[in-house]
Amino acid sequence: MRKTMITAIIALLIVVSFSGCNLSFLNLNPTPFFPTPNYTMTALFSVDEIQATNPPLEFPFNTEEPLLPTVQPTSAVTEAPTQALPTITVYSTVIPPTKTSLPPIATNTAVTVRGGTWVTGKYMKTPPVIDSIWDEWDATKYPAKYVVYGTSQWEDSDDLEGSFAVSWNETYLYLAVKVLDEKYVQNATGEDIYKGDSIEILFDTNLYGDLSVISLSSDDFQIGISPGKGGVDDEKEVYLWYPSGKAGRINDAIVASSKNDGIYRVEVAIPWKVFNITPASGQQYGFGLSVSDNDDSSENVQQSMVSNLRNRKLVDPTTWTVLTLSK
Template sequence: MRRFLRFSWLLWGLMLLTACRGRSTSQPVVTLLPPNPQTNPLYQGIPPTVTPTPHVTPTFTATPTLPPTVTPTPVPKSGTAPKAATATLPASGATPPLGQERPGPVVLAFKLDHPIVLDASPDDWGNVPPYSIRHVTFGQAHYKGLHDASGVFLAGWDGGYLYFWVHVTDDVYVQEGHGANIFRGDSVEVLLDTRLEEDLYTHILSSDDMQFGFSAGNPPGSNPEVWQWYPRSMMGRPKGVQVVAVGVPDGYRLEIAIPWARLNQRPRAGLRMGFVISISDNDTPGTLRQETLVSNVPYRRLIDPTTWGELQLIGGTSSP
């Protein structure tokens, strides 16, 4: 009996040992990490992903309001400058001549059906309406009022030139500069974006943006000058650009002709360009210092063409 019990225990032990050896031992599952894109040769040359900074592209919507019909104000032959044109809203249902994309004011340049004689006189400008220059865009602390620095201007064109006639009201005339320094004295500046529709929303200057300056000389009417600052590739005295000046009791007058060849443009009715005209003022004799700048737009910034206004070429006017 003892032998049987001993044998039974031995048999049970052998069975238990066999069962334990036959059971499979589970192995850990190893998950390999993905390769580092910065060290694996497969990813070399690919920059790390960068979350871009949100950039908002400005969108200007054309205003549905019809542009005003300008009632021309006669321009006197001499003396005090005329008042700016009076705007009258067109009748309901009228078709606006051209659309407006930028928020600045629109200046209409009329096609001139008669020759312009450059003599600083408005006599041959016919019924072209004047626009005002009266927004202080620099040097507000030095500004004393409309008698200090303001003006009116006319804009026109023909097949050869873009024309401006400007009457500047200035109680103290100071111009000690020449060439690139004429802006530091009493002078007129014209900004033109000659390819407006190609860079309508561009906030920096490009090669089609042009900056001209015009001095009446010292005294006004003697040796007037013109200078171009931008684009830098065209900096200097611009070939073919003409200016004539004359002094008047309350300031001075300029008549300007800019050839279309200088603007790299072909004139046509409907052509649109970015545009600002400004008056630089210096009231301190013996100095070279731009104290105030007055513009036809209220928010002019030289380096941001989207703050400029607009010039639109339209059809002809009646002869004087």
């Protein structure tokens, strides 16, 4: 009996001894290497944990607050261009001075280049017969009716008025002129032919080269035509006044004239070589045609002059009009 109790006590001591020791090789539930999931990766992927650490009211509140101000600048930016459009009117105030700058706007219009009615010279494949008869002339007729000199001496259109046409080919510049004049008087010659019934031509061979120059230059020509000294059946003459260095009679010009019932007609062919020009369709030149009158057979004097140029000034080519050669 005693031996049995001793054996039981020893067994009890052994059990107590094993339960109190922390022997790693006997522990059936070892401590894991990673921390408890509640404090590591599980917390990162847990919806409950995120909602707990971030107050739910902050997300909608913070989202709405910044959106309101950002919407306002956006609408302001899109409206800004429409509000800025009226500033285009600032440029419109610059346009009028540009329009008044004539030389840069030399666009071949009668308003911006030279005044008056522009003249077109039509090409004649078959040269006209210079006989003062206009049968073969298929060209526009232009008036020369503006009284530019001797207004007090001019009575009416029967006293002095003119009309003309211009044509050309590779050799000549052709002119056909009709003049209403009750009394034909021409007794002068040479540089004085303007002191009798006569025709004057102004011709600028370098129109766009000196468009705004208000004085004569070496490319400007003044030519006079006498239908006949003493009468239209008598000796005709074509005289070059300007350039003065080339002044003199143009001997190879051709003139024919006739008179009937207070009207005299003239046809003239002037060689292009006089102007040192090789003509071509589309070329433009400064141009003017005027008619001088003298009704006093006892004196060589220019009493009046009519022209196709309303404001004709001999020494100011900007008062001349434009001749365009065409085919």
